[in-house]
Amino acid sequence: MNINSKNFITTKTGEELPINLGESIAEYVNSRYTSFSTSRKNIEDVWMEAWSLYVGSPQAVSYQRQQVINSVGITNIDWRHRLNTGKAFEVVETVHGYLMGALFPNNDWFNLIPATSGYAQLARIVRKYMSNKLWEAKFTTHFNTFLRQLLITGTSILALPWRYEARPHKKNVKVEYPNEEKWTVVEETRVIQNRPDFETLDIFDCYIDPISPAPNEGDFIRRIVKSRAEVIQCIQQGYYSDITPYDICCLSPYGDIDPQTRKDTLKRFQGVDTPHEYSFHDNIEVIEFWGDIHVDGISYHDVCATVIGDTLVRFEPNPYWGGKPFVIGSCFETRHTPYSIGVLQPSLGLIHQLNSITNQRLDNLELAVDEMWTLKQDSVIRPEDVWTEPGKVFLVEDHNDLMPIQRGGRDFVVSYQEASVLEQSIDKNSGTGNLISANAARSGERVTAAEIQAVRDAGGNRLSNLHKHIEATSLIEILKRVYRSLQQFVKEPEIVRVSGMKPGEFNYFKVGANQLAYDFTLRPIGADHVTDSTKYLKDRMDFIQLVSQIPQMAQRIDFDNLLYDIVQHFGFDDPDSYIKVQEQPQTPEMTDPSQMSQQPSAPTSIEEQLAQIGGEPLKQAYLANMAADGGQSFLQNTYGIDTSQLNNNEQPINPGQPITY
Incomplete structure (x- = not known):
């Protein structure tokens, strides 16, 4: 070569x-x-x-x-x-079901984060395109098989x-x-x-x-x-x-x-x-x-x-x-080795022992039903004719010729208790105890909600650690290499449909080599993200409840942006379709000039101001007070205002005019 x-x-x-x-x-x-x-x-x-x-x-x-x-x-x-x-099958499928639900809680199980600002919309479009490619390749189905082999053997390989x-x-x-x-x-x-x-x-x-x-x-x-x-x-x-x-x-x-x-x-x-x-x-x-x-x-x-x-x-x-x-x-x-340990390996001996005890209990039951016999050597009965059968008759010369062997220990309670202890030990090794697997939880008046939650958290913490490890070492690596393959092999653009701003509205974008040339950070959105989102939403709801009780604080909150943020973190595919857009008031520059004359003018005279504040009674009281104090003569002599027309409102007084003495 x-x-x-x-x-x-x-x-x-x-x-x-x-x-x-x-x-x-x-x-x-x-x-x-x-x-x-x-x-x-x-x-x-x-x-x-x-x-x-x-x-x-x-x-x-x-x-x-x-x-x-x-x-x-x-x-x-x-x-x-x-x-x-079937204990091994139970353990593997329990952990497998937990991890599949944790890694893929919904359709949006991964996200693209742009490295710089201004590419959020492009990241949303590329994520939709990449999601379509993974769906066409039936990725979750292949990952299902990959994960099952991983749990059984400890190591698994996915080709892409x-x-x-x-x-x-x-x-x-x-x-x-x-x-x-x-x-x-x-x-x-x-x-x-x-x-x-x-x-x-x-x-x-x-x-x-x-x-x-x-x-x-x-x-x-x-x-x-x-x-x-x-x-x-x-x-x-x-x-x-x-x-x-x-x-x-x-x-x-x-x-x-x-x-x-x-x-x-x-x-x-x-x-x-x-x-x-x-x-x-x-x-x-x-x-x-x-x-x-x-x-x-x-x-x-x-x-x-x-x-x-x-x-x-x-x-x-x-x-x-x-x-x-x-x-x-x-x-x-x-x-010490690149080959890791599977969930069954620490419990192989316990599973064999559980199978052995179960089979021995059945063997003892078989011996209890089909008893062993002692047969006199010179008896007329042949040994091959001796077996248990309903209504069977044995022809003997003496009843002592055929005697059943008396065996003790027909009580199988001990084996049942030991099998129960073995199952609990296997569940502890794999983190699949009660409330995590299909096992029945302990019942009784002494069981409290705190105990149930503690048991659930104990198993969840064990499997959550495994979930984070698989997510970091396998799922993220798969997403990175898939995106690099998209950058390498995709040449011709394809159409991607993305939901629009209004309900039922969709936008169509072309995604090709130009759009895939940008680098994004790929991050899985698994069960941990769901937990974080739940806490995220709870914190904001508590904040709204606190702020709404104090009007001075509530006036300074932008509830529109807060509402959009909450709806977005609920995980909806189209958050914009759930929010009603408020109509913005027209600015003075956009007002129709023909309607300007129809708008009421601001009051300019003292009488108009008094009429708006206290009505006609306050206006008449003011005029009577001016006449009694000689205010009308003072205004006429000082400023040359004809006060005889005040009642007719033909000569208003300018309230902004300075008064000099």
Whole structure:
């Protein structure tokens, strides 16, 4: 393979380069694959045990009995019961339901925050566009499977490549001709899929660098099983090189049989048998390596190398701008390994013990119903004829020939109590106690509301911590990489419908590369946000209640902005449609000049002012007082005002005129 170093980010670590770089890279990838798979043999046994407890099928129970001989002894006897209590399923689904409700409380489960002011409306439009893309890709459904595997095995991987697909589309179009109309068939190419394509990968097919402190940043290997025909088709299309169809036909099936054996065992847990021999020989193993490759003299950073057998068939820089198209989720992280602990792992022994006690109780019940007997050696009864059956008759020479064995301990109360204690211990380990799971809460007169709330908070706090961890390490990382993929692959604009200012009104915007060029902070809006919003609204309602009691404070509050803020935090899709817009009063500049003459003028005379204040009685009293005090003569002699016309209101007095002596 001709490798151009200019296309890669490289670091020289030596003077000499290998003679055949392709073979060296293939050998490096295969050695890393062997190292990664060998380092986790023991933890894969734990995963298999957790899956068998979760599924609980007869095949899974048979596998459990083979794996727990060291802990519970040899109990593989035909008459013994092999029931599974379903406790593992209860724990996983309880935590799973809680987390799905916490991560996706409503349709608006994430938000885009602009880095600078002035882009709030654009952030709202882009969020709607991104939400449509996630809905088209059925993201919540894939995350559902991703989360369930995360809880069972402790580690889960979600792949998020980009899928683009266009197909020819035909339709009938009416064409008008002179004096006639005809229909013609028009064919156009329509984009069927242009979105992220999520897939939850099997943990047994994915390998993480065991010495990497950050799983999402270290080297990653993906094992892919393809049919020979699919690989040959990729060779013919030019996707794979340096290998021929003849080489593919000569390859042995499955380079490493162990991971496929585990996957086939998991299928048998669910009732699916191993594939046909022809299918086994038809499938081959393809190894994808994502990360840094270090060969003699040079290091290649952030590359993707594909190896089939011992041949490097594809080698390129990472084609995704946002990093590797995989997000590795963790449940309970530990410092010493990138593989985290699942919710079942701390309770595996307790679950086995619970199953064992339940089966032993049923075994004792079986012995109590079908008793054991002592039979005299020279009796006429054959041992194979001795069994319990309603109305059965035993022919004996002496009643002492056949005697039941007296057994004590037929009271099973102890086993019931021990099983109850085991269930409580398992619930404590997983944080799924009463009022959190489907268990019945303790009843009685001593149960108080404070106790119920304390129990609910205790379980909620345990699971809230897990919810925050998954949100920070998995969900935020997924949103970031999806948005980077939108920035990379979206070229043609698409129409997005956003609610308008009025009820039933919608605006339509084009979203393309120009709108996606801006960077936003993506933040999930989960159950913590709902709790914060509830407190946010409660604080403001308490504030309104306090301010409304003091008129001086209420006059200085802008209730319009406060109302809009409250409605917006209720989580409505269209908050503007719930608020009535008040009509603004007209300013003097906008008043119609023709209506100016019709408006009443302000009072200018003393008589008019007195008439408005006290009416006609006050006016007459004022005039009488002026006449008695000689005020009219004073005004006439000093200012030349004819006071004889005051009663007729023809000569008003200017109240603003200064008086001088």
